Amino acid sequence: xxxxxxxxxxxxxxxxxxxxxxxxxxxxxxxxxxxxxxxxxxxxxxxxxxxxxxxxxxxxxxxxxxxxxxxxxxxxxxxxxxxxxxxxxxxxxxxxxxxxxxxxxxxxxxxxxxxxxxxxxxxxxxxxxxxxxxxxxxxxxxxxxxxxxxxxxxxxxxxxxxxxxxxxxxxxxxxxxxxxxxxxxxxxxxxxxxxxxxxxxxxxxxxxxxxxxxxxxxxxxxxxxxxxxxxxxxxxxxxxxxxxxxxxxxxxxxxxxxxxxxxxxxxxxxxxxxxxxxxxxxxxxxxxxxxxxxxxxxxxxxxxxxxxxxxxxxxxxxxxxxxxxxxxxxxxxxxxxxxxxxxxxxxxxxxxxxxxxxxxxxxxxxxxxxxxxxxxxxxxxxxxxxxxxxx
Numbered sequence: 001x002x003x004x005x006x007x008x009x010x011x012x013x014x015x016x017x018x019x020x021x022x023x024x025x026x027x028x029x030x031x032x033x034x035x036x037x038x039x040x041x042x043x044x045x046x047x048x049x050x051x052x053x054x055x056x057x058x059x060x061x062x063x064x065x066x067x068x069x070x071x072x073x074x075x076x077x078x079x080x081x082x083x084x085x086x087x088x089x090x091x092x093x094x095x096x097x098x099x100x101x102x103x104x105x106x107x108x109x110x111x112x113x114x115x116x117x118x119x120x121x122x123x124x125x126x127x128x129x130x131x132x133x134x135x136x137x138x139x140x141x142x143x144x145x146x147x148x149x150x151x152x153x154x155x156x157x158x159x160x161x162x163x164x165x166x167x168x169x170x171x172x173x174x175x176x177x178x179x180x181x182x183x184x185x186x187x188x189x190x191x192x193x194x195x196x197x198x199x200x201x202x203x204x205x206x207x208x209x210x211x212x213x214x215x216x217x218x219x220x221x222x223x224x225x226x227x228x229x230x231x232x233x234x235x236x237x238x239x240x241x242x243x244x245x246x247x248x249x250x251x252x253x254x255x256x257x258x259x260x261x262x263x264x265x266x267x268x269x270x271x272x273x274x275x276x277x278x279x280x281x282x283x284x285x286x287x288x289x290x291x292x293x294x295x296x297x298x299x300x301x302x303x304x305x306x307x308x309x310x311x312x313x314x315x316x317x318x319x320x321x322x323x324x325x326x327x328x329x330x331x332x333x334x335x336x337x338x339x340x341x342x343x344x345x346x347x348x349x350x351x352x353x354x355x356x357x358x359x360x361x362x363x364x365x366x367x368x369x370x371x372x373x374x375x376x377x378x379x380x381x382x383x384x385x386x387x388x389x390x391x
Contacts, residue, residue, distance in 0.1 A: 007214035008077060014222075015081040018208025022088035025201035026053050029095040032194030033102055034383070035187040036254070036306045040373025041103045042186070042383035048098050048107055052114050056091040059118030064090065068123035068131040076212065085208060086126075089153055090118050096157025100308035101164050101363070104171045104370050107378050109363045116353050117160065124349075125156055125342055144338030145330050147225070148209035150269035150319035151339055156346045158313025161304070163351035168364040170303030172371060180298050183305070185254055195257040202229055202264050206271050221272055228271035229264060232283030236263020239287040247291075255294070258307045259287030265312055266319035269335075273327045282322050286315045317343075 030049035034042045065072070065083055074082045094114045098105065123131075128142055129152050146152050173181055185191055207226040212218045240259020244252045263283030271279065293310035302309065320339050324332030354363065369377040376382060 007212075010214040011212050012077040012081045014213040015077055015085040015208060018204035019081075019085045019088045021201050021204025022085075022208065023201075024197050025092060025095075025205070028194050028197030028199075028201055029092075029099065030194065031190045031197060032257075033099045033306055035190030035192075035194060036099075036185045037102050038183065038373070039186045039384045039387050040375055040382070042375065043379045043381050044107065044374035045099075045102055046383070047379055048105070048110060049095065051107065051111050052094045052098060053091050055111050055114040056094055056118035057087050059115045060087050060090040060123070063119040064123035067120065068126035070127075070131065089149065089205075090122055092153055093117055093122050093157040093160065096154065096308050096312045097161040097164055099306040100161040100304040101168055102305045103374065104168060104365050105164075105363055105374075106361070106365050109357050109361045112357050112361075113160075113354060117350075121160075121346065121349055121353070122153075122156060125152055125346060128341070129338065142334070142338040142341050143331075144269075144320060144335045145273065145323050145327070146269045146320055146338065147272050148206045148268045150265060150316045151342050153316075154265045154268065154312040155316030155320070155339065155342055158309055158316055159343055159346035160350040160354075161308055162302070162313065163347055163354055164363065165302050165304065165309075167351070167354050167358055170301060171305070172367045174303045175301050188253060191254055191257060195261060198261060199230075199233055199264065202233070202268075205229075206268055210272055224276070225271045227276065228274050228279040229267055231276070232263040232267030232271070232279040232286065233260045234263070235280045235283030236260045236266070236287030236290070239284040240291050243288060243291045254307075255291060258290050258294070258311050261311045262286040262290035262315045265315035266322065268316075269319040270323035270327060270330075273323065273330070278326050282319065282326070285322075286318060289314050289318060 026049060030046050033045045033049065037045055065086060068086070072079045072083065094117050098110060129144065129146060144151065174183065175181065203226045206229045207222050210218060210222045210225055213222050237256050237260035241251055241256045244250060244255050263286040266282050266286030267279050290307065290310045293314045294307050297304055297309050304310070317339055320335050321332070323330050324335035357363070365374060365377065
């Protein structure tokens, strides 16, 4: 066997294996969100996660991939493996958004947005960062280092979520006379399961984004990237737990897990460039940002049941800028430009699209439907029919 053939086969297998790990994030998001919402909305959340994977992936197959990368040509691995790896990413932008509008979003309009995100919005952002660079020479042409998408994926989903919350408003009864009504999670074991599925998926997310494992140099880089990814998650969990204990004398498992996810988002832009110590600081800051951002968004009455704005938007920005701060040969201004360009594009386009869809078919369920539960009104199937539905 020729060496080139061997490398082609190994890298094809590596891309497919990484893709499988990333797909584990689909049940990860589903379980995390199902545990954080009330029992009367669990089936709706699960249905949305399944539909996002199906709808966004088909849209990316038919339109989005070619828009993002210009063609299917690939000399280093099977074109089918390259596509499948990239396809695994696309649904995550909408998963981020869907979790943040849980318990009041209707499935049909969200599915329409998933088509547009998978076919046009996300691929356009990929094009100006990772892809075919069809707009070289314009202001939109950015040259930031964002290995696996702190900005391209996580901030994009976060900006779309912010636009959706501004259009849809909060859940019925969440904010009453300027006071925040606490709505506790319904199933903590599912939250833990979902968070760890996401954590495992991140190893494919970041490790696979190195692109090749068929040489000693690349194998070492993949291993370091995965180790740095894990380190940032650990640091985020630890600092979130410590801060919650200092502040409330309690260990809040949901905040600890969101701290871990915040650290993972933050390191995603540059785990291939850091030494083995820098991710501790980046992840710790990421976890701390989650702890402080969650109550801030509540004070602003931006209702986010799963903390997605704090985890994905805030830490997507921090993680991208951190590369410019901690890596000598990466321009901070290039990182900042990437953050700003994606922010303006993702938020403005998402807001316009969501606004227009909302005019045709409302995103937000009526108050009575929210009171009864989205499972009954959107799916006709309750996740826990033997339980008395909470109001």
